[in-house]
Amino acid sequence: MAAQAEPAADHGGTTHMAPHDTDGNTTAREADEPSRARRRAARYVVPVTVMGVAAATIGLVPALADSGDPDLPEITAAQLMEKIAKSDVEQLSGTVKITTDLGLPDLGGLESSLASGAMNQGEEDGSSADPSTKLTELASGTHTLRVATDGPDRQKLSLLEDAAEYSLIHNGKDVWGYDSKSNEVYHGTVDEPAGKAKEEQPPATPKDFAEEALKSVDDTTSVKVDGTAQVAGRDAYKLVIKPRQSGSTVGAISIAVDHKTGMPLKFTLTPAAGGAAVVDVGFTKVSFDKPAASTFGFTPPKGAKVTEEGDLDKGGKPEHEPEKDLAKGLDGMKTLGEGWTTIATFDTGGEGLPTGGFLDSLGDQVKGDFGTGTVFSTRLVNALVTEDGTVYAGAVTKEALVKAAEEAK
Numbered sequence: 001m002a003a004q005a006e007p008a009a010d011h012g013g014t015t016h017m018a019p020h021d022t023d024g025n026t027t028a029r030e031a032d033e034p035s036r037a038r039r040r041a042a043r044y045v046v047p048v049t050v051m052g053v054a055a056a057t058i059g060l061v062p063a064l065a066d067s068g069d070p071d072l073p074e075i076t077a078a079q080l081m082e083k084i085a086k087s088d089v090e091q092l093s094g095t096v097k098i099t100t101d102l103g104l105p106d107l108g109g110l111e112s113s114l115a116s117g118a119m120n121q122g123e124e125d126g127s128s129a130d131p132s133t134k135l136t137e138l139a140s141g142t143h144t145l146r147v148a149t150d151g152p153d154r155q156k157l158s159l160l161e162d163a164a165e166y167s168l169i170h171n172g173k174d175v176w177g178y179d180s181k182s183n184e185v186y187h188g189t190v191d192e193p194a195g196k197a198k199e200e201q202p203p204a205t206p207k208d209f210a211e212e213a214l215k216s217v218d219d220t221t222s223v224k225v226d227g228t229a230q231v232a233g234r235d236a237y238k239l240v241i242k243p244r245q246s247g248s249t250v251g252a253i254s255i256a257v258d259h260k261t262g263m264p265l266k267f268t269l270t271p272a273a274g275g276a277a278v279v280d281v282g283f284t285k286v287s288f289d290k291p292a293a294s295t296f297g298f299t300p301p302k303g304a305k306v307t308e309e310g311d312l313d314k315g316g317k318p319e320h321e322p323e324k325d326l327a328k329g330l331d332g333m334k335t336l337g338e339g340w341t342t343i344a345t346f347d348t349g350g351e352g353l354p355t356g357g358f359l360d361s362l363g364d365q366v367k368g369d370f371g372t373g374t375v376f377s378t379r380l381v382n383a384l385v386t387e388d389g390t391v392y393a394g395a396v397t398k399e400a401l402v403k404a405a406e407e408a409k
Helices: 042-058 077-086 110-120 131-139 194-199 206-214 309-313 322-331 358-362 398-408
Strands: 091-100 141-150 154-161 164-171 174-179 184-189 221-231 234-243 250-258 264-271 279-287 305-308 334-336 343-347 364-368 371-377 382-386 390-394
Touching: 077 206, 077 221, 077 234, 077 250, 091 131, 131 141, 131 154, 131 164, 131 174, 184 309, 206 250, 206 264, 206 279, 221 250, 221 264, 234 264, 305 309, 334 398, 343 398, 364 398, 371 398, 382 398, 390 398
Parallel strands: 184 305
Antiparallel strands: 091 141, 091 279, 141 154, 154 164, 164 174, 174 184, 221 234, 234 250, 250 264, 264 279, 334 343, 343 390, 364 371, 371 382, 382 390
16 A cells, blocks of 8 residues: 555645646635525424535545555645546446435434425425435435436436435436336436536536545645555555644545546545444446436336426425525525534524523523524534524534624623
């Protein structure tokens, strides 16, 4: 094993080269604009929603299960990151395993009811095949996906379930979602250029998650090559990323990078508090051969209920429905701080969460110049909801959230 470690960057020295920044300076740390939140009883779902948004922004990742330490040529962290950036894999197929353990509190089944209501939105205006709701299942538990890609115009993702399967297919201008359990079909179209359409597909492969994680690499980050591994039968380097700031809940991120293609094969995100990985995402099988054209073909099965994309936006809603207030707040999201201690904040446009009841038992009550609030915690992402409806969230400690709320007043 001949992988070479790269020294960490510091504020006064050399910064590490990020894949989207050829001059060595990383500035790509903007929070993604969240999609419109279709939520009923929004005041109760806010903590879960915020945690999901923040986790997606950080970039989810998985534990490297070494099955050997191949002897590969030496490479520096900067060279390996450049290798990832230059990776031009356009065709592949394989199986991906995702395990997510955010450590969400046990709600005794209530979380299932909340999730069901938030995702389905009622029979009259929802579809179980809508990808914006179906793929939220990946936020917890262990899931197996089959993925296939043939250039920017054709991708397929299938979520395998017990005696059922959900598939999301992008083929040219068409986007299809099919839920075999309910026999429901979602159909939408993509008018943007092919590259744009591909960017808007949900993250499914280790590369998708790696690109998000690598955006955080700057002078607040330590990056090094830490040996080699074998993933899905392929030789890979291990790139390890760690925050250098205090106050972050992120411990380390490991990315297994294919020696030949430069494509990320597996990821691991472990929390600063220790224990098992928060999220594992990695190939168990992978092929870089061209998938058959039939892989991306789809015709709605006989008797299936087909919902067109535009149909989901139809139907009258009360003028002051809570979900609209939440969406308005998300659209106005701002970020505080920098690097790994960045905090997202927005105003829900309404009152904070009710106090003195069941929800109090799920979080920690805090007080300060901002008034009172509740901190909801997971193993990675924490969120503070104040009494006036302001939300502060990020992969930071409870103390960091309270400090941010204090400084904002």
